Amino acid sequence: MKLTAFFCSLLLVAMTAKAEMSTSKSTSSVTEAKYYLIGQCRFAINSLGGGAFTADNRSEPSAGAYTGLLATDDPEFTIFCYPGASDDEISDQLGAKKINGKWVWLGTGEPFESAQHFKIFAFSGKNWTGQAVTYDDTTGDEAMRQRRFSFCLLQTGGSQVLCGTSSVMPLGYPKSNVLPKIMAVLRSIEFVNLPSPADANAASDTAAPNE
Incomplete structure (x- = not known):
C-alpha cells in the first residue's frame, strides 16, 4: 500500500x-514577438534570426535598424516608414523605375547596365506584399564593391509602408551573401494597426480614475 x-x-x-x-x-x-513603432508604422518582427532591431523615433525621419549582418560594408540595414506612399514614392525608395519599357536607375537617370545585374522581384508576408530590387556596384574600388538591396513592404488593406536598403554581398565574396537572412527577417514582419484617435480617447477615458 x-x-x-x-x-x-x-x-x-x-x-x-x-x-x-x-x-x-x-x-x-x-x-516572443516584440512590437516596434517607427513614425506611423507599428509592426512585430517574429524572427530576428539571431540579430537585434532598434527603433529610434528621436531621429528625423524616424528609423529602425537591424544589426547582425556580416561581410558587408554596412553591418546593418535600416527601415523607414512611409505611410500612404504613392507608386512614385515607392519607386524613389527602390531607386528604380520602369520608363518606356526599360528599368531606369534613379541614381543616374539612365537604364541599368548589364554589368549591374539588376533584378526586381516580389515577395510577401502575413499581411503585406513586398517589392524589392538588387543591383551591383560598377564604380569605385573593385575590392569594396557591393550588391545593393532595396525593398518596400506595403500593408494589405492598410496604409502602412516600410522601406529600407542595405548592402548584401561583397562582389568578390559571393558565399558571404546575407540576402537570404534579411529576407527571412522581413518575411516574419507583421503589421499591427494603430488605434484610431477615437479609440485612443476612449481608452484614455476608461483608464482615467473616477473623480
Whole structure:
C-alpha cells in the first residue's frame, strides 16, 4: 500500500512538472514577438534570426535598424516608414523605375547596365506584399564593391509602408551573401494597426480614475 502511494506521488510530481514546462513554453511563444513603432508604422518582427532591431523615433525621419549582418560594408540595414506612399514614392525608395519599357536607375537617370545585374522581384508576408530590387556596384574600388538591396513592404488593406536598403554581398565574396537572412527577417514582419484617435480617447477615458 505504501509502495503504491509512493509511485502515485512520483506520477503526480512528474505531471505537475510537465504542466509547468508546457505553460512556460506557451508563455514564451506568446511573448516572443516584440512590437516596434517607427513614425506611423507599428509592426512585430517574429524572427530576428539571431540579430537585434532598434527603433529610434528621436531621429528625423524616424528609423529602425537591424544589426547582425556580416561581410558587408554596412553591418546593418535600416527601415523607414512611409505611410500612404504613392507608386512614385515607392519607386524613389527602390531607386528604380520602369520608363518606356526599360528599368531606369534613379541614381543616374539612365537604364541599368548589364554589368549591374539588376533584378526586381516580389515577395510577401502575413499581411503585406513586398517589392524589392538588387543591383551591383560598377564604380569605385573593385575590392569594396557591393550588391545593393532595396525593398518596400506595403500593408494589405492598410496604409502602412516600410522601406529600407542595405548592402548584401561583397562582389568578390559571393558565399558571404546575407540576402537570404534579411529576407527571412522581413518575411516574419507583421503589421499591427494603430488605434484610431477615437479609440485612443476612449481608452484614455476608461483608464482615467473616477473623480
